[in-house]
Structure formats: structure tokens, C-alpha cells
Amino acid sequence: MMKHRKNASVDKKKIFYRRVSSHGQSIEMQINAEEKYRKQYNENDIIEINDVAVSANKVKIPGRTGLVEVMDNIKRGYVDALYVYDRSRLARNFYEYFELIDLFLSNNIKVVFTTTDFSYPPFSNNYLTEGFNAIAIEEEGKGIARRIRDKNKRLPVKKFGYKVEKGNSKKSYVIDDQYRFILCELFDEAAKIETLEEFFTLIMNFSRRLGGASNIPKLVRILSDCFYAASEETNGHYSNLAYVEPVVSLETFKLVQMKTKGYINRMERNVESQRNTDVLSPYCVQCGKQMKYKVNPYAETGTYSCSNKHKKIEVSGEEYNACICQVTKHVLSRLEAREIEKQTITYLNQLIKRFENQRFQTRAAIQQKELDVATLHFKDIHSQKCEAILTQLKDLKKDHNILNQQIVLCEENKIQIGYLLESITHEYYKSLSKQEFLTLGPLIIKKGVVQEGKIEFEILFNRYLKQEGHGILKLEGCDK
Numbered sequence: 468m469m470k471h472r473k474n475a476s477v478d479k480k481k482i483f484y485r486r487v488s489s490h491g492q493s494i495e496m497q498i499n500a501e502e503k504y505r506k507q508y509n510e511n512d513i514i515e516i517n518d519v520a521v522s523a524n525k526v527k528i529p530g531r532t533g534l535v536e537v538m539d540n541i542k543r544g545y546v547d548a549l550y551v552y553d554r555s556r557l558a559r560n561f562y563e564y565f566e567l568i569d570l571f572l573s574n575n576i577k578v579v580f581t582t583t584d585f586s587y588p589p590f591s592n593n594y595l596t597e598g599f600n601a602i603a604i605e606e607e608g609k610g611i612a613r614r615i616r617d618k619n620k621r622l623p624v625k626k627f628g629y630k631v632e633k634g635n636s637k638k639s640y641v642i643d644d645q646y647r648f649i650l651c652e653l654f655d656e657a658a659k660i661e662t663l664e665e666f667f668t669l670i671m672n673f674s675r676r677l678g679g680a681s682n683i684p685k686l687v688r689i690l691s692d693c694f695y696a697a698s699e700e701t702n703g704h705y706s707n708l709a710y711v712e713p714v715v716s717l718e719t720f721k722l723v724q725m726k727t728k729g730y731i732n733r734m735e736r737n738v739e740s741q742r743n744t745d746v747l748s749p750y751c752v753q754c755g756k757q758m759k760y761k762v763n764p765y766a767e768t769g770t771y772s773c774s775n776k777h778k779k780i781e782v783s784g785e786e787y788n789a790c791i792c793q794v795t796k797h798v799l800s801r802l803e804a805r806e807i808e809k810q811t812i813t814y815l816n817q818l819i820k821r822f823e824n825q826r827f828q829t830r831a832a833i834q835q836k837e838l839d840v841a842t843l844h845f846k847d848i849h850s851q852k853c854e855a856i857l858t859q860l861k862d863l864k865k866d867h868n869i870l871n872q873q874i875v876l877c878e879e880n881k882i883q884i885g886y887l888l889e890s891i892t893h894e895y896y897k898s899l900s901k902q903e904f905l906t907l908g909p910l911i912i913k914k915g916v917v918q919e920g921k922i923e924f925e926i927l928f929n930r931y932l933k934q935e936g937h938g939i940l941k942l943e944g945c946d947k
Contacts, residue, residue, distance in 0.1 A: 696720035752918035792904040
């Protein structure tokens with residue numbers, strides 16, 4: 468009996484996983500470190516998986532194709548051992564590493580760190596111990612990210628307006644004569660502004676001189692970057708960067724910060740606010756295409772516009788969103804709740820019937836797999852054939868549980884739908900905020916079409932509205 472168990476273990480694979488954060492890093496060190504472990508196995512027993520140019524600080528687990536493959540092999544029961552250089556190759560985030568710990572322990576995976584550092588703590592089967600290690604690797608990851616960020620601040624690979632010169636293994640940054648005058652003038656003019664309007668005019672003028680409105684974010688970053696004063700800022704204190712030719716004196720730079728910081732913050736708030744209110748882009752009546760939303764950092768609202776081979780049509784984001792709110796309120800106040808409840812329950816009953824049929828078929832498949840296992844020859848009990856059947860059986864039981872949950876959820880929704888509709892149709896909508904109306908808008912409005920002086924909305928719930936003959940609402944100006 469023991470012999471069979473040993474053979475079953477041998478049938479499972481050993482994964483050797485490696486990761487480097489960039490193409491400039493070599494994976495060779497990790498390969499060399501694992502060599503003594505690889506010699507213990509036949510090549511057929513080994514799976515090699517690499518993640519190249521994948522930063523654990525920047526890329527979450529779903530984006531790391533190699534690690535996802537490792538996890539998938541473990542979940543499928545194909546693996547009993549994982550060899551990896553150290554914990555940092557797996558994750559730099561506490562929660563991500565804890566997810567991996569749970570996966571390893573629940574599947575009885577032997578985890579071996581191949582680092583040649585004998586003081587490095589081995590993998591522990593104790594959640595608490597590995598939890599402390601998870602905290603350590605996250606702090607280490609933050610430290611690395613911080614060091615890279617600090618280095619890029621002091622020694623950027625490139626910086627707008629500068630030429631990078633290298634000599635005697637040292638970098639120096641010299642102002643590019645092509646941009647010298649315009650950068651100096653930008654800071655000189657910024658130091659003179661007194662009003663929000665003057666700041667906006669400054670940004671627009673210089674963005675045009677640099678090639679267009681797409682340069683506005685770049686100008687804002689330049690005005691906020693003390694590198695142009697040949698300085699580095701740490702906790703409010705400035706230190707000189709002797710290898711940088713300054714565009715502006717530190718005193719003038721500080722004056723510019725004092726005058727522009729409030730305006731820049733306001734621009735950023737405007738941009739963020741407008742992005743949050745772009746919930747349902749309208750269509751153009753002339754060409755039928757979706758209109759483009761242009762964020763206006765100088766105002767509280769942007770603009771939808773279209774000029775696709777026709778006269779330009781536009782509407783302010785504020786007016787369009789006010790119409791969305793008005794339409795949403797109109798629909799909520801006229802919903803035929805009983806009819807919606809009737810149709811919803813009919814649909815839920817259809818879903819329940821479909822899930823029950825699938826559950827019946829799944830249960831029959833489970834019984835067949837159980838019969839297949841029961842009738843196996845005793846010599847096949849620990850074979851790959853048996854293992855494959857057990858894996859299929861496990862997946863079928865999981866599907867059966869999911870179908871049970873879906874049926875319960877549908878039954879629960881049948882009970883809740885009446886209460887939900889009653890709360891919506893009984894003055895509930897009157898207490899909603901503007902943002903809440905905008906959030907509900909895409910659930911109620913299928914499409915908005917803009918034409919000169921008028922907006923038409925196609926409604927999704929028209930058949931459930933009281934005294935409505937068609938699904939189009941026409942609005943000529945909305946209360947803002």
C-alpha cells in the first residue's frame with residue numbers, strides 16, 4: 468500500500484519558477500541557485516515557468532502569466548513541489564503573498580527557496596510565521612520602489628528641456644537651447660500671476676507655443692518640479708543638485724509654488740470631478756457616432772462634441788447630465804412596479820428551471836464518476852487514470868454547489884423584488900442626490916442623441932411606464 472502512495476507522489480510535477488523585473492536583469496542567477504535541486508529529478512518530472520520583465524510592485528497577480536500558470540497547476544492537483552529563489556520572486560504585497568500561502572498549504576505543496584543565503588528563513592507551514600514574512604517582503608518591496616522613485620527624481624533617464632551628458636561615469640543635465648528661452652519665460656511669467664484667469668491664460672499660451680493643448684499636463688508638472696531649480700525636495704527641505712543647470716532660481720521657484728499651487732489643485736479637482744460625471748456618452752444626430760468628451764480643467768464641467776464631416780455639434784457636460792437626472796427622475800416616478808415584478812418573477816422562474824435541469828445533469832454525471840471510481844481495478848487506485856477521474860469528480864461537485872447557490876439566489880430575489888420596487892416607486896427617488904441619479908442613468912437610459920438645441924433619450928423601461936406611448940423623451944434645455 469505504501470508503495471502505491473509513493474508512485475502517486477512521483478507522478479506529480481515539480482515547478483521551478485523564476486521572475487525578473489526587467490529585460491535588463493538576468494535570470495541566470497536563479498537558474499544556477501536551483502541546479503542542485505533539479506538534479507534530484509528527471510526532466511520529465513519538471514515544469515519550468517518564467518516571468519520576464521514583470522515587476523511584482525507594478526503588476527498584480529492576474530497580470531503575471533507565469534505565476535498564474537503556477538497557481539493553475541497547483542489548483543488542478545498536478546504539482547506537489549514548488550522551487551523558487553525567494554519570497555520576493557512570488558510577491559511584494561502582503562495580501563498577494565498571503566493568498567499564495569493559503570494556496571500552498573491547502574494543497575500540501577512543498578515550497579523550497581533555492582537562495583544560497585543560509586540565513587534566509589525556509590518556508591513554514593505555519594500561517595502566523597509566513598504572515599510575518601509577508602509583512603517583511605511588502606516592506607522590502609516598498610523600500611525598493613522608494614529607492615527607484617528617489618533615483619528617478621535625482622537622476623532621471625530623460626527630462627523635458629534638458630540634454631543628458633555623460634562623462635567620467637557621471638551624468639550632468641544641460642538645458643537644451645531649443646527650450647531654454649521658453650522655459651525661463653514660463654517661470655518668469657508664472658511668478659507674476661495674481662488671479663486664476665491669469666494662470667489659465669498662461670497655461671493656454673504656453674501650451675500653444677509647445678504644440679497644443681495636449682501639453683497642458685506637462686506644463687503643470689514642469690511648474691511643480693524643483694528639478695528645474697537644480698534642487699531636490701525632501702519633507703519641505705531643498706538640497707542642491709550640482710550636476711543640473713538651473714532654469715530658474717530656487718527663490719523664484721518657491722514663489723511660483725506659492726502662487727500656482729492652489730490653482731493647480733483646483734485644476735486637478737475639476738478634471739477628476741468631470742471624469743466621474745462622464746457616465747453615459749451621447750450620440751450625434753448627424754453621423755450617429757458617439758460624441759467625444761473633452762475635459763475642461765479650467766471649469767467645473769467639460770463638453771461633449773462631434774464634428775465628423777459635418778457642422779460641429781456640442782453640448783456642455785453640465786446640461787447633458789442635468790437632462791440625464793431629469794429623465795431618470797421622470798422614469799422612476801412613472802414605473803409600473805407590479806408589471807415589472809410580474810415579468811421579473813417569470814424570468815426568475817425560467818432561470819430556476821434552467822439551473823435545475825443543469826443540476827440534474829450534473830448530479831447524474833457525479834453518480835457516473837463515482838461509479839467509475841468504485842469499479843476501478845485495485846491496481847489502478849493510485850494511477851493517473853484514477854487521479855483524472857477524481858479531479859473531474861471534484862470539478863463536477865463544485866459545479867453542483869454553484870448551481871445550488873444560483874437557485875437559492877433566484878428564489879431569494881423573487882421574494883425581494885417586490886420590496887425593492889416598492890421602495891423605488893414610493894417617493895424614494897426624491898431623496899436621491901445628483902450623483903446618485905447619474906449612477907442610475909445608464910440603467911434606465913439606453914441612449915442619448917444630441918441635436919441642435921435638443922436632446923432625445925431612448926428609454927429602456929418604456930413598456931413599464933404609466934401612460935407612455937413610445938420610448939423616446941425629447942428635452943429642450945434642462946434645469947442645472
